[in-house]
Amino acid sequence: MDFMLDINIPTPKETINYREPILLTGSCFTEHIGNSLQELKFDVLQNPHGILFDPASVASSLVSYVQNKQYTADDLFYLNEVWQSWQHHGRFSHVDQQTSLQLINASQQRAHEFLKTAKWLVITLGSSFSYRLVENSLPVANCHRAPGQWFRKHLMSIEEINTVLDNSLYQVLKFNPSLRVIFTVSPVRHIRDGVIDNNRSKARLIEVVHHLVNKFDRLYYFPAYELVIDVLRDYRFYDIDMVHPNYPATSFVLEHFMKHFTDAESQQVAAEVQKIVIARKHKAFHPATEAHRKFLQSHHDKAKELQAKYSFLKLQEEIDYFGR
Template structure:
């Protein structure tokens, strides 16, 4: 008997390899994919503005990277003893405005340089809802626990999202002619919007993304949302909040991403990377024992050989650790 709905994921025309640079943007589920790839030693840059949920936030952030926008004190506001940016996650907030600006602008510069060289941009969209400042009608990507009456909440139409994404992607392809884009929809339920409005929000995202994927070259869709909601389709695959996919569900999605989007040779090399990562995290009972020293030597030799065979890998941390 078959206990799951079958799903066919079309492999990429040009699969991802370790030589590629990958910029990931979007919701918290983006970071599941990004952390997985970073752990496996891919060349990854994640969310230079922090977590972003809606297409407008993603578009505005991408434009700022292409323009290498440098923020000033006029772009910050003070709330609850810290300085914040409406365009950044609270991890960029700081008690000292100048230090907050330094962190933000360093991330902007890094994103500008990385995006210019990126081979892949992976965008995970979480919601069609946009929050706008009442006083200026300006979009924000993070509310920073400001009072609810500070904002108007707007459910973007499919046309609004397609227009914003289409214009941004055309600018992106001019800025970086060889970059390719993978869209995913986050399977995380935005339950604060209510079940009905969450489904309306996700439906609009799906329709907008597929409109673009069918229209433009170099755009692809990975069905993370469908893998969790339609294939797994069970609350045992969610955390206790009934909203976020749990570890088995996330691993299920990542296994499908690996099988369909990564090159076969890269998948084989990932097994070597995995053994090094596990060895790097090993906590010995007796660090000075001959057994542990032999363990370090064995994995140092393996890391050095991999670095020599695949010079595009960055194994500096692992080599330094095993050399201790």
């Protein structure tokens, strides 16, 4: 007896290999995928602007990486005792203006260089709602706890979303012609918009993404949204806030991502790396025992063997840990 719907996930004609750099950008669900890939030792760079939710912010950030935009003091504002950028996540905010600019511009430079040689770009869209400053209609990526009356909430139309993403993709693919793009829509519910408006918002993202995927031959769609909403389809797969998918749900999504969007060699290597990663997290009750010493030696040898066999892996941290 089947207790959940099956889902057909077409495997792209080109799939991710460990040797291929991956840039990830977008909503908080981007970091679920990115952190997992990073833990498995894929070459990833995620969210150089920090978490971004709406298409306008994602598109603007991608263009800024192509152009290697360098921000100045005029791009910052002072609020809540720190300097901040409307285009960046709070992790770039700082009490010192120059430090904030250095953090932002260092990330810009790294993203520009990474995008030159990246083989994959993963874009996770979270919401069609965009917040605009009342004084100049500037779209903001983060409200930084500023007073609500500073902003106008705008539900982007399908045409608006398509325009900003299409234009940014044109520039990105011109900058790096070998790049391939994977779109996902975040299964995180933006419940502050209300259930009805959240569904309207997600529907617009899905419509535009499929239009773009059908337009460009190097664009693909990974159904993270459908895997959680339609396949798992149960609140037990959400965190206590009933908004964010929990660990079993994100693990389920990652399993399908690895199965359909990475090649056979990478899946085999990832399984071996996962064993090393799990062992690294092991907490010994009696670290002075001979049994624990043998455990460390065994995994030190396995990590060195895996590193020697696959030179593209970066396992030195694990080798040093087990060899201490």
